[in-house]
Amino acid sequence: MRRRKFEELFFRGLMLLATVIISGSLFLIVGTIFYKGAPYMNLDMITKTPGGGFYIGKAGGILNAIIGSLYIAGGATVSGLLISVPVAIFINMYINGKTFLANTLRMAYDVLFGIPSIVYGAFGFLIMVYFGLRASLLGGIIAVTLLVIPILVRTLDEVIRTVPSELGDATLSLGATRWETAKVILRQVRPGIFTALLLSFGRAIGDVASVLFTAGFSDNIPASLHEPAASLPLAIFFQLSSPVAEVQGRGYASALVLTIIVLFITILSEICIRKFYKQKA
Amino acid sequence: MYQEVLQTESVVAKKTHISVKGLNVHIGSQHILKDISIDIPDKKVTSIIGPSGCGKTTLLKTFNRLLDNSSDVKITGKVLVDGENIYDPNIEVTRIRKKMGLLSQRPYPLPMSVYENVAYGPRIHGTRKKALLDALVERQLRATGLWEEVKDRLNAPATRLSIGQQQRLCLARGLAVNPEIILGDESTSALDPVSTRIIEDLFMKLKEKYSIVLVTHILRQAARISDYIIFVYMGKIIEAGPAEQILQDPKEELTRQYVKGYIT
Amino acid sequence: MLIFTILSVSILLFIGVELYLHSLPVLHKLSWGQLITSSVWKPMKGLFGFFPFIMGTLWVTGIAIVIALPLCILTAVYITEYAPSRIKKILSPFVNLLSGIPPVIFGVWGVLFIIPLIQNHIASHFVDFSTGYSVLAGGIVLAVMIFPLIVSIITEVLRTIPQDLRDASSSLGATKWETTKKVVLRKALPGIVAALVLAISRAFGETIAVLMVCGNNAVVPHSVFDPGYPLPALIANNYGDMMSIPLYDSALMFAALLLFIIILLFNIISRVILSRLERRLAA
Numbered sequence: 001m002r003r004r005k006f007e008e009l010f011f012r013g014l015m016l017l018a019t020v021i022i023s024g025s026l027f028l029i030v031g032t033i034f035y036k037g038a039p040y041m042n043l044d045m046i047t048k049t050p051g052g053g054f055y056i057g058k059a060g061g062i063l064n065a066i067i068g069s070l071y072i073a074g075g076a077t078v079s080g081l082l083i084s085v086p087v088a089i090f091i092n093m094y095i096n097g098k099t100f101l102a103n104t105l106r107m108a109y110d111v112l113f114g115i116p117s118i119v120y121g122a123f124g125f126l127i128m129v130y131f132g133l134r135a136s137l138l139g140g141i142i143a144v145t146l147l148v149i150p151i152l153v154r155t156l157d158e159v160i161r162t163v164p165s166e167l168g169d170a171t172l173s174l175g176a177t178r179w180e181t182a183k184v185i186l187r188q189v190r191p192g193i194f195t196a197l198l199l200s201f202g203r204a205i206g207d208v209a210s211v212l213f214t215a216g217f218s219d220n221i222p223a224s225l226h227e228p229a230a231s232l233p234l235a236i237f238f239q240l241s242s243p244v245a246e247v248q249g250r251g252y253a254s255a256l257v258l259t260i261i262v263l264f265i266t267i268l269s270e271i272c273i274r275k276f277y278k279q280k281a
Numbered sequence: 282m283y284q285e286v287l288q289t290e291s292v293v294a295k296k297t298h299i300s301v302k303g304l305n306v307h308i309g310s311q312h313i314l315k316d317i318s319i320d321i322p323d324k325k326v327t328s329i330i331g332p333s334g335c336g337k338t339t340l341l342k343t344f345n346r347l348l349d350n351s352s353d354v355k356i357t358g359k360v361l362v363d364g365e366n367i368y369d370p371n372i373e374v375t376r377i378r379k380k381m382g383l384l385s386q387r388p389y390p391l392p393m394s395v396y397e398n399v400a401y402g403p404r405i406h407g408t409r410k411k412a413l414l415d416a417l418v419e420r421q422l423r424a425t426g427l428w429e430e431v432k433d434r435l436n437a438p439a440t441r442l443s444i445g446q447q448q449r450l451c452l453a454r455g456l457a458v459n460p461e462i463i464l465g466d467e468s469t470s471a472l473d474p475v476s477t478r479i480i481e482d483l484f485m486k487l488k489e490k491y492s493i494v495l496v497t498h499i500l501r502q503a504a505r506i507s508d509y510i511i512f513v514y515m516g517k518i519i520e521a522g523p524a525e526q527i528l529q530d531p532k533e534e535l536t537r538q539y540v541k542g543y544i545t
Numbered sequence: 546m547l548i549f550t551i552l553s554v555s556i557l558l559f560i561g562v563e564l565y566l567h568s569l570p571v572l573h574k575l576s577w578g579q580l581i582t583s584s585v586w587k588p589m590k591g592l593f594g595f596f597p598f599i600m601g602t603l604w605v606t607g608i609a610i611v612i613a614l615p616l617c618i619l620t621a622v623y624i625t626e627y628a629p630s631r632i633k634k635i636l637s638p639f640v641n642l643l644s645g646i647p648p649v650i651f652g653v654w655g656v657l658f659i660i661p662l663i664q665n666h667i668a669s670h671f672v673d674f675s676t677g678y679s680v681l682a683g684g685i686v687l688a689v690m691i692f693p694l695i696v697s698i699i700t701e702v703l704r705t706i707p708q709d710l711r712d713a714s715s716s717l718g719a720t721k722w723e724t725t726k727k728v729v730l731r732k733a734l735p736g737i738v739a740a741l742v743l744a745i746s747r748a749f750g751e752t753i754a755v756l757m758v759c760g761n762n763a764v765v766p767h768s769v770f771d772p773g774y775p776l777p778a779l780i781a782n783n784y785g786d787m788m789s790i791p792l793y794d795s796a797l798m799f800a801a802l803l804l805f806i807i808i809l810l811f812n813i814i815s816r817v818i819l820s821r822l823e824r825r826l827a828a
Contacts, residue, residue: 001373004405008722011619015627018619022696023636025689026643029654036657086549108554111812114743115560115805116750118777122801123560126567149553206647209752209777213784233649233753240653240757255653259646266645270638347712352630379718389713392732401727402717451713458717 030259037256040249046257050219056244060219062254065235067221069258071137072211072231073204076144077197083145084152085193089182091153092160093168106157112150118209120147125213138225140215147210148200155199159192159276160185191276198269202262208233232258296323298462298492299344304358306339308351313339315516317358321462321509326484326493328503328524331513332539337496340513341464344494345381346374362462379406382455382491384468388447390439391454395431398439398450402458421453425483445476452483463487465495469502481506500540504528512536561805568799571792580799586763588786593796595803600765601680601773602804605755606748608684608769613691614741618730620692621699626725637700644693652757655686660758663770672770680766680773683759687751691744698743702736703729735822742815746808752777776800 048061091102124143133139163185171181186193208231216228217238232254239251299321306314314336321327329337342348343360346367359366367377379402391398399418408414418435422428427449431442439450448468455463465484469477484493485506497503503510503524510527512520512535520527520536531537571580571593583594624636664677706729714724730737760772761782780797787794 001375004375004720004723008720011722011726012627015619015623018616019623019628019636021616022620022692023639025692026639028658029643029646029650029689032654032657033650083549083553087553090547090550105550105554107816108557111809112554112557114746114750114808114812116752116777116808118750118752118780119560119564119801119805119808122780122798123563126563126798146556149556153553202645206645206649208647208649209781212781233647236649236653237753237757240656252653255650259650262645262647262650263642266642269645270641345716347715350708350712350715375718375720378716381716383713383716385709385713387709389707389710391710391714391728401714402719405717405719405723405727454713454717464716 030263033252033255033259036249037252037254040246040253041256045250045253049221054219055238055242055247062230062232062235062250062257064219064221065230065232065254066257068137068215068218068229069205069232071222072140072144072215072229073201075137075141076148076204077201079141079145080148080152080200081197084149084156084196085186087149087153088156088160089186091157093178093182093185106154109150109153109157113154115150116209117147117207118212120144121210121213124210128214134226135214135216135228136226137215137222137229140211140229140231141225143210143214144204144207147207148204151200151203152196155196156193159189159196162192163188189276191272195269195272195276198265198272202265202269205265206233206258206262208237232261297321298323298362299494300361300364301343302359302361304340304343304356304360306336306343306348307355308339309353313516314343317516317518319511319518319521321492321494323492324488324490325508326488326495326506327509327511328507329494329496329511329513330498330500330503330539333498335513336516337513338466341466341494341496344462344464345378345383347378347383349374379458380460381462381464382452382458382460384448384451384455384463384465386467387471388444388451390442390447390450393439394436395439395442395450396435398454399457402454406458417457421457422450424456424487425449425453426479427453443476445472445479448472448476448480449483452480456487460491462492462494465493465497467496467498469497470499477502500528512539514539561802561809564798564802564805568795568802570795571799572795574792581803584765588783588790588793588796591792593792593799595776595800597763597765598774598776598779598800599803601759602749602775602777604680604766604769604773605683605687605759605775606745608680609687609691609748610741610745612684612688613695613744616688617692617695617740618699618737621696621703622725622730624696624700625703626721626729637697640693640696642693643689644697648690648751648754649757651686651690652754655682655754655758659685668770672768675770676760676772678758678760678772679770680759681769683755683773683775684769686754686758687748690751690754691747694747695740695744698740699733699737702733702740706732735819738815738822739819742811742819746811749808749811750777750804752781756781776804 044059045061046066047063049064050060051058054060091105121143124139124146127142128139167188168181168185171184211231211234215231217230217234218228219230222229236251236254236258239247239254242248297320301317301319304314304317317340329340331337343356348354348356356368360368362377362380391401396418399421400414403414403417419428422431427446430446439447442450469480472480481502487493507524509522510524511518512527514535520531520533527536528540531540574591575593580593580595581599582596584596585592585594586597624633628636659682660677663679663682664675668675668677710728710732711724714728755775756778759775759778761774761778762772763774766773780800783793783797787797
């Protein structure tokens, strides 16, 4: 009996340790970024684009990257949504979400979900070459859309599945078309859709590998889809690779900006998830 | 009043196995059990009856301290088993729990084979030798009438058995740790009539060795197998006594209304 | 609607096919076997041996899983089984916050924190010299990156296990840990394996965070303190030179193809294992 008690206490301690390590990592990471980045943070950073010589220490900011990332992530999320919503509805409504076909499709999307972003980047690059596009905002959006579609489909699918089939049946039996029924279901899961949007946006804005080949980089804010676009992760990476201490410091500040944006989105999506589940219960 | 009735009528006949004194249970902000004091007789079948949500299951769970696992629970009062207050802070909970076997509403076979399910308890408490375990498993499976049905599939996952068989397996599992008391929480409500009958017959047989406390909302079942009945309503014990008395000639009006509602 | 579905699912096929087509040039020159087992990497001479990169990927992923899996299981168990409800409510979303942090930030943190840690404090006990840039650094950074994923999946799985099952075990006199160990975790095994698979998939493909800390040296690692060069890092780093050296672009596409195939195979195999497990444990 004493051995059993000891075992219990031992593992309890181990569990506590593990939990502390894991949650401590979050603090550590965010804390380190804040600590290193805050000293270099100023208004210029977020309102100006890089001036000449930015990367060797002269004036400017990372507005190009901020806007670029927002464009890319925004464009990709919207395009992704336009494609994923019909797909999710198709899986659940038109082929009755429990059939073999539906599950095979789900499996395919699960595999797509697991494909690393660099493969999407490489594939995006190939598509661009095929269509004769240069590294540009459009290229970046294409690649990131590909990355984001499986995330959206999966999340939307899960969310739509929570709607009891009786709702769809009831609407159909009132004489609505399938598309109208779909709209009813979608309205029901609106917070869920919003969550999916946020999740994808968060992923899109932080990913490097998919934009590496496809979006290029520029010190300017892209004025058209065919111009190259800077992205925050790349900007951070370039600044950090510089030997100049000032530039490195600005790299940390850029990391801080990205972290804040993403934390904000994550917190927002957590709140949305809560709201969604509370609404269901 | 009922307490005196119970004591005067049966002070000659029965021994008390569980004795509850002044038990109050709060879950969250709700006062679930209000000032419960009752004696559970030894080696008899006692049924706890009452409408849903009145605290029957909660009362049962206080007997083996299962409420400890829930959050937000406050328990005051004493529950004496063989004279020992099981809520004493110095008590070894696992020892108390070993004294009681619990049968839930639906069977919950552990995620292992039939054999492993029955051997689980003894293994935990130190029995290691295979020969001993083999004998034990066979004995308990025979005791619950399962042996013939499962002896060829002892290593199959327990979930492959039918629901009636699973519930009997859970009973065998509970018996394997040598309890003194068997607690049943509406343990036949998920079963078909045949399996129900088998389990009820088992209870009748087992009371020779164990004290049995059952929560049930089926008055016919209570009538069939109980020696004593306790009627609980809104967290209070309204009346308790020998089965025929409660069912045919209850003393409290509330009891009469409840009992008549089901029996013509 | 049908069209969209068909289009998007066929992306899977397209990717595979396209990558393969673009790898053909380098496949004409060297066979599959040579490419995968050779360690000679001299792009200028047209020699492409991917073995070091495959090993680099395996080392980094392996280290990450070894670190992450036990920690995550323990944490998930703590959150669902032991933590008082006040702590539970903050802890879960808190860990999820980690999941949103972009990989590049982890890379930054890795450079700032992990590299000096290894170089100055850990490696000195084991080897003579280390810059800190190593597969260990890559593994640690990766592990931290996949913490939230694994913890959240396992927590979900544990939450779906009915309380009555735990009660059944407790009623037999088992301690809380015994119940957790013998009943709960056992029941949760398929879910834990699923989490593991997802984590490995994610770890294989992670590019930037690992790139920043692993050393990017095309040698086969022999110890955790050696630098490594996982496949994604290879592709990302040499993207710029891709067009200028003949066959280099094809080689990098081959690297991408390798990654694609590994992940695909992995997914399929794990699905098979999972369904077998589920069949064995359930009715």
